[in-house]
Structures are given as C-alpha cells and as structure tokens.
Amino acid sequence: MKTNRKLVAALIGAAAAPVIVLVGPTGIASAHGYVNSPASRQAQCAKGVVPCGQIKYEPQSVEGPKGLRSCNGGLAQFAELNDDNKGWKATPTGTTATFTWTFTARHRTTNYEYYIGGQKVADISGNNQQPPATVTHQVNLGGHTGKQKVLAIWNIADTGNAFYSCIDLQVG
Template sequence: MCAQGRVANCGDIVYEPQSVEGPKGLRSCSGGNSRFAQLDDPNKGWPATSVGSTVTFNWVLTARHATSTWEYFIGGSRIAVFDDGGRQPGANVSHSVNLGGRTGRQLVLAVWNIADTTNAFYSCVDLQIGGGGGGGGNPTPTPTATPPSTPRPTPTPTTAPPASGTWSAGTAYKVGDRVTYGGATYQCRQAHTAQTGWEPPNTPALWQKV
C-alpha cells in the first residue's frame, strides 16, 4: 500500500516493505521497530481487502530462511499456526486460515518466525470480512519480498559505508557491501540502514557470512 502510493506519509517503509524484522513474540505491525512506527497507526486510512470466512494468505519470499512457525493473530488472539519444523520454505508459501466466525473490519497480524535466529518478520493485513472493503482477493503478507496487497508496508540509504569496513549502527548499506564484525566478514543481502540489535550474526535476512 505504501510502496504503491495508496497510503501517504508512511515513512521509511516505502523503500523496504520486506524488512519489518524484530524479536520474536511481539504483537505489533512494526515489529517493535521505531523506523516503521507508522505501521502501528490505525488512523492512516489503510485499505481493507474484502474476504469471506476463510482466507488464503500468500507469501512471496526472496530470502528463504529456515522456518519454525507461521502465526496469525486477530486482536491479540492467535487464530492459526503452521509449523514448518525448521525446514526451508519454497519461494511461495500459502496458508488457508479460518477467521473463526468474525465479521466486519479486522486487522490480521501475520508473523514468520525464523528457526535459526531470535527474530521474526511481521506484516499486517486489513480485512473486511463479509464484504464492504476496498480491493479484493487474497492478501499477501510482506516478508523479504514484494509488498502485500493490503498490509502496511526499510529506509533510504543516508550514509555510504566504507568498503569492507567494520559494521556500524546508523550506517546505510547496499546489496553487496562487505563488513567485518566479531572477526568475521559478512556481505549485505538487502539494502538497509543498520540499527543496534541488527548485528550481522543476528540478522541473516540482511547479512551472509563469507
């Protein structure tokens, strides 16, 4: 929605809709990331996708991380969980979720829990259950891939990192950049601006050890 210009004033998420990553166990659209705080604002006029009592969520993955579980929440209550047992998913993942008899406008939080890190990817989808919303079809959450059909949408580079320099929070990295951290060298997999807590060993979605 934000990357497509359908919702205005979204902030950094316009540039990196695939990068809403944070610690596991959160229940916010922003994944606890202050850069994406706009995603937690219910007053931004997010369009809703009209659906029936069961909806299929389609994920398109550009980085196929080993996965523990996929979880779906409405109003803080988990309505579905899919256990991948640590396996690596395919590039396209679909889940059919029963919405439990709910009607009207509802916000679904979709969480992709990574098996080999403490992090998860977060995405929210606005639904109009039983009709009456904007758009249509099955919503697509946004992890490491293309933006979703109804969710809320990572930031524009501001500082160019030194070639093979030491990793530093606050530095903007582009794909292919190399850094050192803890005596190891890592190569950037996705453009982003580094934050404390996003050290290369902790964010395999962003860094690959070389």
C-alpha cells in the same frame, strides 16, 4: 600499444568483477519477507496505496524479536504501520482468507502465526524447512466479521527473530 593495455585492463576488470562479488564481504541482510496478498500494510506502502515513509522502499524488512504483537516489529522507523487511522485499505474476504508470503531471503521456518485482536486464529508449522519464494496459507478467521486487522508472523528457526505483517480485512 596504449590501446592494447586499455583492452587488457578492461578484460581483467570484467573477469575479476564476479570473483570479487562472490568472495568479497557481504552486508547484513535486513530484508526478508512479508505478506503480499491480501496487501499487508507494508505492501500498501510499497505500492503507493497509502503514503508512507521508509517502509515503502523495504516492505520485507519488518524484523524484530520473536514474541511481539505489533505491526512494526518494534522498529521505530516503521512506527506508522501501527497507526490504525492511517487509511489502510481493507480487502474484502469471506470467513476464510488466503495469505501469500513473499520472501526475498528465505530462512528455515519454525512456524507462521495469525492473530486477530490478540487471539491466535492459526498456527502453521514451517517444519524447520526453508520455504520456497512464496508460501500461501488458508486461514479460518474464527468467526470474526467486519473490519479486522490480522497480524501475521513468520517465526524463523535460525535466529531469535520473526517477521511481522499486518493485513486489514473486511470479513463478511
């Protein structure tokens, strides 16, 4: 009798768990997307290429208000992403680079912007659509050569926020 009660309790628990997960309260998602290739600063942190703090655990979390021009999206806990002397590895590329965004939560997208030294080199429409799990853009780097830091911004359509990634390149 005791064994039957335990078995019934285990079966009820196993059956209820998926329902509880689906209808239970959800936390606020703070993880959404970043440039994975060429390896952005947060991707380099996540891969252990450069020693970093908390960003290594959540490279997709650099979210801040639209309109910023910083690598850390205005988040103090990710300030090291703004440090140009941290030893970031620059990926060699030609005068056109291919950037691949990886999304862990996909938002309708206004556009993607790319900057070098404060100058916008690309603005690509997101057509107010939800992107697939990865998106790739070919960006003309506008005649820039040598070591360059590209700021890539994903402006989402359903909030006032954007996601920020800086990518170090050796353009030649």
